[in-house]
Amino acid sequence: MAKITYHTHDNKTHTIDVQKGLTVMEGAIQNDIPGIDADCGGGMACATCHVYVKEEWLDKLPTKEDGEEDMLDMAFEPKNNSRLSCQLIVSDELDGLEVNIPSKQG
Amino acid sequence: MNKKDVLIIGAGPTGLFCAHQLGIIGLSCEIVDNLDKAGGQCIELYPDKPIYDIPAVPECTGEELTNNLLKQIKPFNVKFHLNERVEELKKNQNRWHVKTSGGVEFDVAAIVIAGGVGSFEPRKFSVKECEKFEGNSLFYSIKDKSIFKDKTLSIFGGGDSALDWAIELSSVSKVNLIHRRDGFSGAEASVQKVKELNDQGKLNLFTKYQMDSVAGDKNIETVKIKHDEGEIKEIKSDYVLGFFGLIMQLGPILDWGLNINKKTVEVNTENFETNVKGIFAIGDICYYPGKLKLILSGFHEAALAARGCFKYAKPDEKLRFEFTTTSKAAQERLGINK
Numbered sequence: 001m002a003k004i005t006y007h008t009h010d011n012k013t014h015t016i017d018v019q020k021g022l023t024v025m026e027g028a029i030q031n032d033i034p035g036i037d038a039d040c041g042g043g044m045a046c047a048t049c050h051v052y053v054k055e056e057w058l059d060k061l062p063t064k065e066d067g068e069e070d071m072l073d074m075a076f077e078p079k080n081n082s083r084l085s086c087q088l089i090v091s092d093e094l095d096g097l098e099v100n101i102p103s104k105q106g
Numbered sequence: 107m108n109k110k111d112v113l114i115i116g117a118g119p120t121g122l123f124c125a126h127q128l129g130i131i132g133l134s135c136e137i138v139d140n141l142d143k144a145g146g147q148c149i150e151l152y153p154d155k156p157i158y159d160i161p162a163v164p165e166c167t168g169e170e171l172t173n174n175l176l177k178q179i180k181p182f183n184v185k186f187h188l189n190e191r192v193e194e195l196k197k198n199q200n201r202w203h204v205k206t207s208g209g210v211e212f213d214v215a216a217i218v219i220a221g222g223v224g225s226f227e228p229r230k231f232s233v234k235e236c237e238k239f240e241g242n243s244l245f246y247s248i249k250d251k252s253i254f255k256d257k258t259l260s261i262f263g264g265g266d267s268a269l270d271w272a273i274e275l276s277s278v279s280k281v282n283l284i285h286r287r288d289g290f291s292g293a294e295a296s297v298q299k300v301k302e303l304n305d306q307g308k309l310n311l312f313t314k315y316q317m318d319s320v321a322g323d324k325n326i327e328t329v330k331i332k333h334d335e336g337e338i339k340e341i342k343s344d345y346v347l348g349f350f351g352l353i354m355q356l357g358p359i360l361d362w363g364l365n366i367n368k369k370t371v372e373v374n375t376e377n378f379e380t381n382v383k384g385i386f387a388i389g390d391i392c393y394y395p396g397k398l399k400l401i402l403s404g405f406h407e408a409a410l411a412a413r414g415c416f417k418y419a420k421p422d423e424k425l426r427f428e429f430t431t432t433s434k435a436a437q438e439r440l441g442i443n444k
Contacts, residue, residue: 037369039223039224039353039354039369040147040151040223040399041390041399045147045151045152046151046223046353046354047351048353069287069289069291070265070291073263073264073265073285073286073287073291073350073351074229074265074350074351076229076232077232077316078286078316080334105353
């Protein structure tokens, strides 16, 4: 288990124990965190699991594949700290990760 | 009024295969899809990307899969209604009356929703004022390119649509192409072309910029764009075009009284019928415990839903299980003469 904190656009904070090996997206879906739609189910084909990663965590994340950056072009208000949460696999290294969920996905 | 046994909503792989399964058991159908071509997500999201998990097909692209499915249903002469979205649904005794956005009407015994994750709609700018100009000087698709002649356009996006239109329109209009990063997702040849045009002064490329605001009275007059580092530029613009791909919306199906579970429709696993008798849901849009969003699961669901439709279409007949290899009736329907 690793603790992942999701800040939703209604200014609520949800800290969840997410099983290692699941993605940050799956942790949100399984716990009904609002704002992560994940329409394509984790296939890097929709950009509706887009999150903003808290700056200090950016370097600790796996680098983006080309496909992820391409999909982020389609995301709602992408920024430098944008990631697709379906591409972030929860591990011990990510224990404590904090992400902000955009006000809407698309 | 189109009178058929079944209406299929969605022309993705699952909907297409359902048409095949209906045809094999002797039921007629027509297909409605909001996109301008068949193939659904396969065509819209990954036409050139390989798929490796279609049984007995080690590798194929989304486009090849779609073309093969279209070939497979050719014998049934299925009529497609593209660029149409289902809007209204009414029950009339034992039949369903359905009306689309374009006013096409259907009278059918059963409905199969194979709508993927909903109908595709263009993804829009997040800047609020954009709504005001949408349709007059701000567009997400181009219907009549002649209106842009000799005008100044600001095109946003980095995919093929944005690049292709920027290249094409740069010969008749003054084009600004704005993209949020240096990399592009569009074809490499188009990226090179855009850079060439930019070097020649035939197009203005702004990378690492995103829209900040738009302003104008009735029509757009200026657009402000903001650099990653905060700098803001104001550019004159008669038109703004946004190409950010498509997003999926469940749309009017939400109002049909179906049990909805997070953007998906609950079904049973015996024949994939919803809580409303005569309405079935298959493919990515259906939900049941253990559901996998795989094309192969959609095919299985299509086969069972097609058979589930039979009792509504032909209540006085009994459906017998047959193999296409040996069934004379099925082979006749497929137009095979032996």
